Amino acid sequence: MSEAVDTQTQTEIQRIFELQRSNRLNLKCSTAEQRKAKLQKLRDVIVARADEIDDALFQDMRKQRLGIEHYEIQSALGEIDVALAGLEDWMKPEAVEPTPQLGGKKTYIQYEPRGVCLLFGPWNFPFSLVFAPLVQIIAAGNACIVKPNEMQPIVSKVSASIIREVFDEQDVAVLEGGVPLADALLELPVDHIFFTGSPAVGKRIMAAAAKNLTSVTLELGGKCPMIVDDGCDPMQAAGMAIGGRFRNAGQLCLSVDHVWVPEAMLDTFVPIASAVVDKMFYVDGELNKAELSRMVDNRNFHRVKAHLDDAVARGAKVVKGGQLEEDDLTIHPTLLVNVPLDSSIMQDEIFGPLLPILTYKNRDEIYQQIDATGKPLAMYIFSPNDEFVEDVLLNTSSGGVTVNSMMMHYMEKNLPFGGANQSGIGRCKGIFGFKELSNARSVFEA
Numbered sequence: 255m256s257e258a259v260d261t262q263t264q265t266e267i268q269r270i271f272e273l274q275r276s277n278r279l280n281l282k283c284s285t286a287e288q289r290k291a292k293l294q295k296l297r298d299v300i301v302a303r304a305d306e307i308d309d310a311l312f313q314d315m316r317k318q319r320l321g322i323e324h325y326e327i328q329s330a331l332g333e334i335d336v337a338l339a340g341l342e343d344w345m346k347p348e349a350v351e352p353t354p355q356l357g358g359k360k361t362y363i364q365y366e367p368r369g370v371c372l373l374f375g376p377w378n379f380p381f382s383l384v385f386a387p388l389v390q391i392i393a394a395g396n397a398c399i400v401k402p403n404e405m406q407p408i409v410s411k412v413s414a415s416i417i418r419e420v421f422d423e424q425d426v427a428v429l430e431g432g433v434p435l436a437d438a439l440l441e442l443p444v445d446h447i448f449f450t451g452s453p454a455v456g457k458r459i460m461a462a463a464a465k466n467l468t469s470v471t472l473e474l475g476g477k478c479p480m481i482v483d484d485g486c487d488p489m490q491a492a493g494m495a496i497g498g499r500f501r502n503a504g505q506l507c508l509s510v511d512h513v514w515v516p517e518a519m520l521d522t523f524v525p526i527a528s529a530v531v532d533k534m535f536y537v538d539g540e541l542n543k544a545e546l547s548r549m550v551d552n553r554n555f556h557r558v559k560a561h562l563d564d565a566v567a568r569g570a571k572v573v574k575g576g577q578l579e580e581d582d583l584t585i586h587p588t589l590l591v592n593v594p595l596d597s598s599i600m601q602d603e604i605f606g607p608l609l610p611i612l613t614y615k616n617r618d619e620i621y622q623q624i625d626a627t628g629k630p631l632a633m634y635i636f637s638p639n640d641e642f643v644e645d646v647l648l649n650t651s652s653g654g655v656t657v658n659s660m661m662m663h664y665m666e667k668n669l670p671f672g673g674a675n676q677s678g679i680g681r682c683k684g685i686f687g688f689k690e691l692s693n694a695r696s697v698f699e700a
Contacts, residue, residue: 257434258434258437258438259431259434259435259437259438263429263431263435263438264438266429267399267429267438267439267442270399270423270427270429271370271399271442271444273423273424273427274370274397274398274399274423274424274425274427275369275370275397276424277397277424277425278367278369278370278397281367281395281396281397281425282366282367282395284395286341286342286345289341289392289393289395290337290338290341292392292420292421292425293334293337293338293341293389293392293393294334294338295420296334296385296388296389296392296416296420296421297331297334297335297338299416299419299420300327300330300331300334300385300416301322301331303412303416304321304322304324304327305321305322306412307324307326307327307381307409307412308320308321308322308324308327310381310406310408310409310411310412311324311326311380311381311409313408314380314406314407314408314409315380315406315502315547315548315550316543316544316546316547316548317502317547318544318545325382326379326380326381326382327381327382329379329382329386330381330382330385330386330389332667333385333386333389333390333683333684333687334389336667336683336684337389337390337392337393337684337688340684340685340688341393341688344365344393344685344688344689345365347362347363347364347697348362348363348364348365349361349362350362350363352698356698357700358698358699358700359699359700360697360698360699361696361697361698361699362697363694363695363696363697364694364695364697365394365688365689365692365693365694365695366395366692366693366695367394367395367396367691367692367693368394368396368445368446368469368691368692368693369396369397369444369445369446370396370397370398370399370442370444370445370446371391371396371397371398371399371444371445371446371447371448371691372398372399372401372439372440372442372444372446372447372448373387373388373391373398373399373400373401373447373448374401374403374436374447374448374449374450374451374459375400375401375402375403375410375413375450376403376450376451377403377405377406377550378502378505378506378507378550378605379502379506380402380403380405380406380409380410380413381409381412381413383450383473384400384402384413385413386682386683387448387450387471387682387687388400388417388426389687390682390683390687390688390690390691391448391691392425392426393687393688393691394687394688394691394692395692396445396446396691397424397425397426398425398426398427399426399427399428399429399439399442399444400413400414400417400426400427400428400429401428401429401430401431401435401436401439402414402428402430404430404431404432405550405551406550410430411430413428414428414430440458440459440462440463441462443466443468444466444468445468445469446468446469446470446471446691447459447462447463447468447469447470447471448470448471448473448691449470449471449472449473450473450474450507451473451474452474452475452603453474453475453476453603453676453677456472456474456678459472460472460679470679470680471672471679471680471681471682471690471691472673472678472679472680473507473671473672473673473678473680473682474507474631474673474676474677474678475507475603475605475630475631475673475677475678476507476511476603476627476628476629476630476631476652476653476673476676476677477511477512477600477602477603477604477624477627477628477630478507478508478509478510478511478630478631478632478633478634478652479510479511479512479513479514479620479623479624479630479633479634480494480495480498480510480512480513480514480633480634480635480636481514481620481633481634481635481636481637481646482513482514482515482516482519482523482636482637483516483635483636483637483638483639483642484516484518484519485637485638485639485642486519486636486637486638488519488522488523488526489526490636491515491523491636492523492526492527492530493526493530494634494636494659494660495510495513495527495609496527496530496531496534496587496609497530497534497660498510498634498660498661499511499587499607499609500531500534500535500546500587500607500609502547503546503547503548503549503585503606503607504604504605504606504607504608504609505547505549505550505554505605505606507631507677508631508632508661508664509605510609510634510660511603511604511630512593512600512604512609512610512611512612513609513610513611513612514612514613514614514620515611515612515613515614516613516614516615517613517614517615519613520591520611520613523611524573524574524589524591524611527574527589527609527611528573528574528589531574531575531587531589534587535586535587541577541584541586543582543584546584546586546587546607548582548583548584549583549584549585549606550583551583552580552583554605554606555578555580555583555585557606558585558604558605558606558607558608559578559585560598561597561598561599561602561604561606561608562576562578562588562590562599562608564597564598564599565590565593565594565597565598565599565600565608565610566590568594568596568597569592569594570590570591570592570593570594570597570599570610571590571591571592572588572589572590573589573590573591573611574587574588574589575587575588575589575607576588585606585607585608586607587607587609588607588608588609589609589611590608590609590610590611591610591611593610593611593612595612595623600623600627601627617645617646617649620646621649621650624650625650628675628676628677629651629652629653629673629674629675629676629677630652630653630673630677631652631653631654631673631677631678632652632653632654632655632656632661632663632664633646633650633652633654633655633656634655634656634657634659634660635647635655635656635657635658636657636658637657637658638658643657651674652674652677653671653672653673653674653677653678654669654671654672664683667683667684668684669683669686670682670683670686671683671686
């Protein structure tokens with residue numbers, strides 16, 4: 255059990271919570287223009303401080319320096335732009351055709367704010383996955399207490415500074431700290447909790463929420479498979495697999511966790527995948543660390559190392575990579591074959607730069623493994639055959655699916671994003687996030 259926060263922090267938490275509770279009606283009555291003004295101010299500040307954000311992401315996790323084009327910055331800006339364009343329409347009552355026998359003259363759904371929200375940011379995308387959900391929370395007219403992730407202290411500090419610059423704390427407040435702070439915040443009877451992180455912590459969040467019957471949005475993870483049909487081009491499939499696995503050193507909930515290829519394709523697929531790794535991450539035989547994030551901390555470095563050691567001890571073969579540099583928490587992009595399905599790497603979400611390449615004779619082998627390890631957040635199907643795609647969809651379940659590409663169901667702004675059971679609860683992005691962070695109030699006028 256973690257230690258408790260000090261009395262001063264506890265008093266500050268309660269002060270902020272009461273301040274935001276007393277402001278709920280004002281926020282509920284706010285117009286689309288008032289909400290959009292807050293979002294526009296947030297956008298302006300993010301743009302103005304883009305280089306500072308970019309540098310913080312590099313210092314904390316060795317993410318690529320891309321300036322304002324950094325994908326974390328662009329993700330937040332994109333969410334703001336969608337809300338700015340759609341908010342007026344989202345806030346309008348949604349008309350419903352009344353049942354003739356009931357004689358109602360008007361029936362509709364009115365979307366109203368949930369109230370005070372609690373937002374926990376993750377460590378793997380510590381900027382975008384604070385500000386993208388925050389946009390949806392603000393668009394829906396809620397107040398929010400934000401806790402950035404303490405494992406990325408420089409990004410946390412910059413994020414907190416931006417929030418304080420943009421918002422009045424009766425609308426959005428931010429508190430920095432670790433597990434004791436999180437535990438103290440979870441004692442509050444807030445109206446909604448938005449959490450992005452591991453299923454293990456998600457269970458703790460849900461248990462705490464149950465004490466106050468608080469609704470939750472949980473964006474978790476899972477073992478996201480890539481399934482390759484025998485009609486695919488191995489060159490395209492291998493390139494997609496490597497790009498989809500090793501971005502952010504595999505520390506991404508949407509990452510390809512493992513690849514299934516037909517038995518006859520393995521000897522072609524593996525050399526191509528190895529060559530793609532060389533092209534993407536090595537220069538003259540040396541790892542270009544500017545292209546590969548480090549592991550977030552020593553504990554996660556050793557967690558991933560344990561998966562690798564266990565797989566090799568059980569008979570798996572490393573066909574590319576396998577080098578580990580503990581001094582700077584670097585694990586080289588690693589490809590494995592002959593991986594036993596009962597090894598830890600095939601039971602737990604890897605969340606690191608290891609990629610098992612598995613073979614199958616028939617599709618049922620894949621379906622049984624997916625069923626055994628829980629519904630993943632994402633699934634990637636590569637096939638030119640509609641029957642193959644439809645069969646995979648029919649025999650599996652996941653939060654989302656991209657066919658013949660990578661992560662596009664997340665990128666598409668007109669699709670909802672979220673998991674299923676172990677990989678998450680609720681939906682976010684755009685209008686779906688607005689509705690997730692709203693109470694859909696049914697109104698019948700006689």
